[in-house]
Amino acid sequence: EVRLVESGGGLVHPGGSLRLTCQASGFTFSDYGMAWFRQAPGKEREGVAAIDIYGDPMYLGSVKGRFTISKDNAASTLYLQMNALKPEDTAMYYCAASPNLRTPPNSPPPAPLHFTDWGQGTQVTVSS
Numbered sequence: 001e002v003r004l005v006e007s008g009g010g011l012v013h014p015g016g017s018l019r020l021t022c023q024a025s026g027f028t029f030s031d032y033g034m035a036w037f038r039q040a041p042g043k044e045r046e047g048v049a050a051i052d053i054y055g056d057p058m059y060l061g062s063v064k065g066r067f068t069i070s071k072d073n074a075a076s077t078l079y080l081q082m083n084a085l086k087p088e089d090t091a092m093y094y095c096a097a098s099p100n101l102r103t104p105p106n107s108p109p110p111a112p113l114h115f116t117d118w119g120q121g122t123q124v125t126v127s128s
Helices: none
Strands: 003-007 010-012 018-025 032-039 046-051 057-059 067-072 077-082 091-099 122-126
Touching: 003 091, 018 032, 018 091, 018 122, 032 067, 032 077, 046 067, 046 077, 057 067
Parallel strands: 010 122
Antiparallel strands: 003 018, 018 077, 032 046, 032 091, 046 057, 067 077, 091 122
Protein backbone atom coordinates (compact mmCIF):
# COMPACT_ATOMS: atom_id res chain seq x y z
CA GLU A 1 0.00 0.00 0.00
CA VAL A 2 1.38 3.38 -1.04
CA ARG A 3 1.57 5.80 1.86
CA LEU A 4 2.72 9.42 1.87
CA VAL A 5 2.93 11.28 5.17
CA GLU A 6 3.73 15.00 5.25
CA SER A 7 5.11 16.91 8.20
CA GLY A 8 6.85 20.18 8.96
CA GLY A 9 4.08 22.69 8.38
CA GLY A 10 3.23 25.42 10.85
CA LEU A 11 2.86 29.12 11.50
CA VAL A 12 5.76 31.34 10.45
CA HIS A 13 6.31 35.08 10.09
CA PRO A 14 6.87 36.62 6.65
CA GLY A 15 10.49 36.14 5.66
CA GLY A 16 10.80 32.99 7.72
CA SER A 17 11.63 29.44 6.69
CA LEU A 18 10.10 25.98 6.97
CA ARG A 19 11.17 22.55 5.76
CA LEU A 20 8.44 20.14 4.74
CA THR A 21 9.07 16.40 4.79
CA CYS A 22 7.17 13.62 3.02
CA GLN A 23 7.88 10.10 4.25
CA ALA A 24 6.98 7.54 1.59
CA SER A 25 6.38 3.81 1.91
CA GLY A 26 4.85 0.94 -0.03
CA PHE A 27 6.59 1.51 -3.36
CA THR A 28 10.05 1.77 -4.93
CA PHE A 29 10.75 5.43 -4.26
CA SER A 30 13.53 5.76 -6.83
CA ASP A 31 11.14 4.70 -9.61
CA TYR A 32 8.80 7.62 -8.92
CA GLY A 33 8.86 11.31 -9.55
CA MET A 34 7.55 13.37 -6.67
CA ALA A 35 5.98 16.76 -6.20
CA TRP A 36 4.64 19.27 -3.74
CA PHE A 37 1.28 20.85 -4.46
CA ARG A 38 -0.58 23.47 -2.47
CA GLN A 39 -4.16 24.57 -2.21
CA ALA A 40 -5.46 27.69 -0.54
CA PRO A 41 -9.15 28.12 0.36
CA GLY A 42 -11.20 28.94 -2.73
CA LYS A 43 -8.29 28.31 -5.09
CA GLU A 44 -7.26 25.44 -7.34
CA ARG A 45 -4.52 23.05 -6.38
CA GLU A 46 -1.24 24.17 -7.95
CA GLY A 47 2.11 22.47 -8.39
CA VAL A 48 4.79 24.19 -6.35
CA ALA A 49 7.77 22.01 -7.11
CA ALA A 50 8.45 18.60 -8.61
CA ILE A 51 11.40 16.31 -9.16
CA ASP A 52 11.58 13.59 -11.79
CA ILE A 53 13.20 10.16 -11.59
CA TYR A 54 16.52 11.64 -12.77
CA GLY A 55 16.49 14.19 -9.95
CA ASP A 56 15.76 17.18 -12.17
CA PRO A 57 13.72 19.81 -10.31
CA MET A 58 10.85 21.93 -11.56
CA TYR A 59 9.40 25.01 -9.85
CA LEU A 60 6.38 27.25 -9.97
CA GLY A 61 7.60 30.68 -11.11
CA SER A 62 6.58 32.47 -7.93
CA VAL A 63 8.72 30.20 -5.72
CA LYS A 64 11.89 29.98 -7.84
CA GLY A 65 14.90 31.06 -5.83
CA ARG A 66 13.00 30.66 -2.54
CA PHE A 67 11.99 26.98 -2.46
CA THR A 68 14.19 23.92 -3.01
CA ILE A 69 12.88 20.41 -3.60
CA SER A 70 15.06 17.40 -2.87
CA LYS A 71 14.64 13.64 -2.82
CA ASP A 72 16.50 11.08 -0.70
CA ASN A 73 15.95 7.74 -2.40
CA ALA A 74 17.75 5.77 0.31
CA ALA A 75 15.42 7.17 2.96
CA SER A 76 12.30 7.27 0.75
CA THR A 77 11.86 10.88 1.75
CA LEU A 78 10.96 14.04 -0.13
CA TYR A 79 11.77 17.50 1.17
CA LEU A 80 10.74 21.06 0.42
CA GLN A 81 12.92 23.78 1.89
CA MET A 82 10.95 27.03 1.89
CA ASN A 83 12.78 30.31 2.54
CA ALA A 84 11.68 33.94 2.41
CA LEU A 85 8.08 32.88 2.95
CA LYS A 86 5.30 35.28 2.00
CA PRO A 87 1.67 35.47 3.15
CA GLU A 88 0.61 34.30 -0.31
CA ASP A 89 2.43 31.01 0.35
CA THR A 90 -0.24 30.18 2.95
CA ALA A 91 -1.97 26.94 1.93
CA MET A 92 -2.31 23.25 2.62
CA TYR A 93 0.72 21.54 1.12
CA TYR A 94 0.45 18.04 -0.33
CA CYS A 95 3.04 15.50 -1.34
CA ALA A 96 2.30 13.47 -4.49
CA ALA A 97 3.91 10.56 -6.37
CA SER A 98 4.03 9.81 -10.10
CA PRO A 99 5.44 6.52 -11.43
CA ASN A 100 8.35 6.87 -13.83
CA LEU A 101 7.96 10.66 -14.13
CA ARG A 102 10.30 12.12 -16.73
CA THR A 103 10.12 15.73 -17.88
CA PRO A 104 11.93 17.97 -20.38
CA PRO A 105 14.46 20.45 -18.94
CA ASN A 106 13.03 23.70 -17.52
CA SER A 107 9.48 22.35 -17.45
CA PRO A 108 6.94 23.68 -14.95
CA PRO A 109 5.61 21.19 -12.40
CA PRO A 110 3.25 18.65 -14.03
CA ALA A 111 -0.50 18.93 -13.51
CA PRO A 112 -2.15 16.97 -10.67
CA LEU A 113 -3.59 14.42 -13.10
CA HIS A 114 -0.10 12.99 -13.63
CA PHE A 115 0.15 11.94 -9.97
CA THR A 116 -1.34 8.70 -8.74
CA ASP A 117 -0.90 8.94 -4.98
CA TRP A 118 -1.34 11.75 -2.49
CA GLY A 119 -0.68 12.49 1.15
CA GLN A 120 -3.12 14.09 3.55
CA GLY A 121 -1.38 17.45 3.60
CA THR A 122 0.32 19.76 6.07
CA GLN A 123 -0.82 23.32 6.72
CA VAL A 124 1.56 26.24 6.14
CA THR A 125 0.48 29.64 7.42
CA VAL A 126 2.58 32.75 6.85
CA SER A 127 1.38 35.64 8.93
CA SER A 128 2.66 38.42 11.14
